[in-house]
Amino acid sequence: MARHFMLTSVALLLIFFSSGGSANPPSVRNERIVGGNELSIYNAPWQVSIQVSARHVCGGAIYSKDIIITAAHCVDSTSVTLMKVRVGANHHNSGGSLIPVASYTIHEQYNQKLKYYDIALVRLATQLTYSISVKAIGLASVSPKAGSDVSVSGWGFTEENGATGFANSLQVVQLQIIERNECASAKYGYGWDFVGEEMICAAADNKDSCTGDSGGPLVSDRLLAGIVAWGFGCARANYPGVYVDVAMLRTWIINSANSL
Numbered sequence: 001m002a003r004h005f006m007l008t009s010v011a012l013l014l015i016f017f018s019s020g021g022s023a024n025p026p027s028v029r030n031e032r033i034v035g036g037n038e039l040s041i042y043n044a045p046w047q048v049s050i051q052v053s054a055r056h057v058c059g060g061a062i063y064s065k066d067i068i069i070t071a072a073h074c075v076d077s078t079s080v081t082l083m084k085v086r087v088g089a090n091h092h093n094s095g096g097s098l099i100p101v102a103s104y105t106i107h108e109q110y111n112q113k114l115k116y117y118d119i120a121l122v123r124l125a126t127q128l129t130y131s132i133s134v135k136a137i138g139l140a141s142v143s144p145k146a147g148s149d150v151s152v153s154g155w156g157f158t159e160e161n162g163a164t165g166f167a168n169s170l171q172v173v174q175l176q177i178i179e180r181n182e183c184a185s186a187k188y189g190y191g192w193d194f195v196g197e198e199m200i201c202a203a204a205d206n207k208d209s210c211t212g213d214s215g216g217p218l219v220s221d222r223l224l225a226g227i228v229a230w231g232f233g234c235a236r237a238n239y240p241g242v243y244v245d246v247a248m249l250r251t252w253i254i255n256s257a258n259s260l
């Protein structure tokens, strides 16, 4: 009896290790955003690249002909003279147009350390001309429901360690919404102090936004529902991507855009 049990255990262990090994062969690891696909700018004409000193630092979304929505940590204490916004491009480092920046404003409740209210508006020095590859996205007026499908796009790292740098062409990945209260609960690794009241989470197995996607759009029903804010690593189980909940900050966005 004992002997039979031991043999069964050894067999189970062998199955466990061999399947664990082949489930994750190094040759087919995450190639994109993390786990995403290439996206044409024609299908996300609101997507922009925020550049500092001629380098991509973050994503962003077109709100109007001269206002871009991004994350506060993307522009925080950066001189506007060093900033440009690339619009209408499939690549973060070529194509489309590069527009100089006139000014920006950061949410009054932005907390640099805890990343609360991680949202900023950037005003362009010249107005955009809308086209098939340059267009604004509307703001969500209700927060996306738990479990609903959303997508996030950007040129960020295609794997957590960023060994291959930013993605050459724009990437997109589909995720499911995790509401704030669930995301802050013990079900996940963050806790209530880190997942602020204005945050929303999204995740899927082996898929996520990552470094360099910050400030970029989380889209639900073709409306801007979230802004890429932060995460622990990228695509780790129990650590969803965390986004600013745009519907909650809709009034702030509208009022601040009018006075910027």
Ligand code: ARG
Residues within 6 Å of the ligand: 058, 156, 208, 209, 210, 211, 212, 213, 214, 215, 228, 229, 230, 231, 232, 233, 234, 235, 240, 241, 242
């Ligand atoms: N903070 C990162 C940035 O500056 C974005 C992180 C998003 N991380 C995640 N696991 N979803 O680009």
